Each structure stands twice: as structure tokens, then as C-alpha cells.
Amino acid sequence: xxEQDLTETERKIPDHVAVIMDGNxxxxxxxxxPRTEGHRVGAGRVREIVEKCLELxxxxxxxxxxxxENWKRxxxxxxxxxxxxxxxxxxEFNRLKSKGVYFVHLGDTENLPPFIIKIIKNMExxxxxxxxxxxxxAFNYSGRSELTNAVKQLCTLVRQDEIKVSDITEDKxxxxxxxxxxxxxxxxxxxGGEMRVSNFLLWQIAYTEIWVTxxxxxxFSAEVFLGAISDYRRRERRFGGV
Ligand code: FPP
Numbered sequence: 001x002x003e004q005d006l007t008e009t010e011r012k013i014p015d016h017v018a019v020i021m022d023g024n025x026x027x028x029x030x031x032x033x034p035r036t037e038g039h040r041v042g043a044g045r046v047r048e049i050v051e052k053c054l055e056l057x058x059x060x061x062x063x064x065x066x067x068x069e070n071w072k073r074x075x076x077x078x079x080x081x082x083x084x085x086x087x088x089x090x091x092e093f094n095r096l097k098s099k100g101v102y103f104v105h106l107g108d109t110e111n112l113p114p115f116i117i118k119i120i121k122n123m124e125x126x127x128x129x130x131x132x133x134x135x136x137x138a139f140n141y142s143g144r145s146e147l148t149n150a151v152k153q154l155c156t157l158v159r160q161d162e163i164k165v166s167d168i169t170e171d172k173x174x175x176x177x178x179x180x181x182x183x184x185x186x187x188x189x190x191x192g193g194e195m196r197v198s199n200f201l202l203w204q205i206a207y208t209e210i211w212v213t214x215x216x217x218x219x220f221s222a223e224v225f226l227g228a229i230s231d232y233r234r235r236e237r238r239f240g241g242v
Pocket of ligand 1: 021022023024025026027039040042043046064065066067070081084085088137192
């Protein structure tokens with residue numbers, strides 16, 4: 001049965017939830033703390049929400065941890081995020097792996113510091129066998145860059161006569177995205193109150209339900225997450241139909 005044919009009660013937990021974790025800087029300012037402290041508390045929330053996803057049976061959880069545009073931030077903040085990410089990966093990878101969390105990096109390794117590239121490669125090599133939950137971490141990610149890259153790869157295949165222009169379908173394009181083979185997000189949560197998508201998963205969110213909260217990411221508790229899920233369950237998804 002297609003998802004659009006399910007009734008409201010049959011539609012249960014979203015398979016794929018994506019999150020734009022915004023508001024760490026404002027949270028830190030509100031508490032008179034350096035911005036990096038907001039990111040540190042925010043990283044702790046990732047752990048809590050991943051646990052909730054496992055409990056609920058969400059299959060894919062995608063977080064926007066660092067965009068290509070974030071390089072424009074002050075050097076001290078960027079290096080703070082890199083350091084925090086290193087701590088997060090070192091502390092959480094094995095623990096989450098043992099619970100069936102399969103790690104996926106969305107983004108380019110180019111320009112990332114060598115210690116982060118090393119951690120990403122190591123996690124990819126030693127990934128979980130059981131895949132209860134895919135944890136997609138968008139890190140050095142940009143939706144436009146992902147699409148540009150897909151176009152380049154398709155053009156190369158056409159030029160090499162491996163495919164014809166008429167072979168370029170939506171599925172073909174999808175196969176060149178970092179999320180290839182995964183379902184599109186059912187629900188996109190943005191914390192921090194801004195009403196924009198910030199170059200996140202541009203192709204994948206075509207029919208995604210969007211849920212925005214004023215809650216700042218470091219305050220985003222499991223309870224707030226459950227509120228987003230229950231709102232989602234009341235939404236009527238029509239996928240362009242009636
Ligand atoms: C947006 O808040 C947040 C980020 C750009 C960084 C998010 C990074 C983490 C939570 C670190 C954890 C990393 C991993 C790998 C789990 P903002 O600084 O734009 O907030 P503002 O809009 O209030 O300034």
C-alpha cells in the first residue's frame with residue numbers, strides 16, 4: 001500500500017525525521033555563556049533525541065550539524081564545533097553502535113580538518129551491523145552543492161556514453177545524492193523559530209511536513225520532540241493529490 005493511501009490512524013511514527021538544530025548561539029547569549037557552550041549543550045540533546053528515535057522506532061534521523069555556509073563563522077566558533085564533534089563522535093559512536101545505530105555522513109570531506117576525516121572514515125569502516133536507526137549527520141553539507149555534484153556526475157556518464165539523456169529520471173538523480181536508497185524525510189523540525197530551510201536536503205524535502213518551534217535547540221527535550229511527532233500524526237499528507 002502506498003503511504004498516501006493510509007488513513008490517519010494507520011499512519012504511525014514517521015520513518016525519517018530531519019532536524020535543523022538552530023538557536024545554540026541565542027541560548028548561550030541568554031545564559032551569558034560563550035556560543036560554543038550552546039553547541040556543547042546542543043550536542044547533548046542529539047544523544048537524547050537519538051535515544052527517543054530508537055524507542056519510537058524512527059528508522060532515519062538526519063541532523064544538520066555543520067553546513068558549508070558555517071565556514072563563514074568566526075574561526076574560534078568553527079574550531080569549537082569541530083572539537084565538540086570530535087568529542088561527540090568519540091563518546092557516542094561505540095555506545096550508539098551497540099544499540100543498532102548506523103552512522104552515515106552527508107556532505108563532503110574536502111576542507112574538513114584531518115582529525116574529523118579520520119573519525120568519519122573510522123566510523124564508516126566499523127559501522128553497526130544491525131541497522132535499527134540510520135543516524136545521518138550532515139557535516140560540511142549543502143543541498144545545492146549535493147545537487148550540483150549529482151548533475152556533474154550525470155553529465156560525465158552521458159559524455160562517456162554510459163547513459164542517454166533520456167535515462168535521467170528522478171530515481172537516477174536520487175541515486176547520486178548522499179541519501180541514496182533512503183526514504184525522503186517525513187518530518188523536518190526546525191528549532192529556534194526561523195521559517196527557512198537553509199540549503200538543507202533541498203531535493204529530499206519536496207513533500208516533507210515542516211514543523212517549526214521557537215524552542216532553542218539546547219532546550220529541545222524529548223517532550224518537545226514527542227509534541228512534534230504527535231502534531232505530525234495529525235497532519236493530512238496529500239502528496240499533491242486531493
Ligand atoms: C545552529 O545554531 C547550530 C549549529 C550551526 C551547530 C550545531 C552543532 C552542534 C549541536 C554540535 C554537535 C555536533 C554533532 C556532530 C552532533 P546557531 O549557532 O546558528 O544559533 P543562533 O541562530 O542562535 O546563533
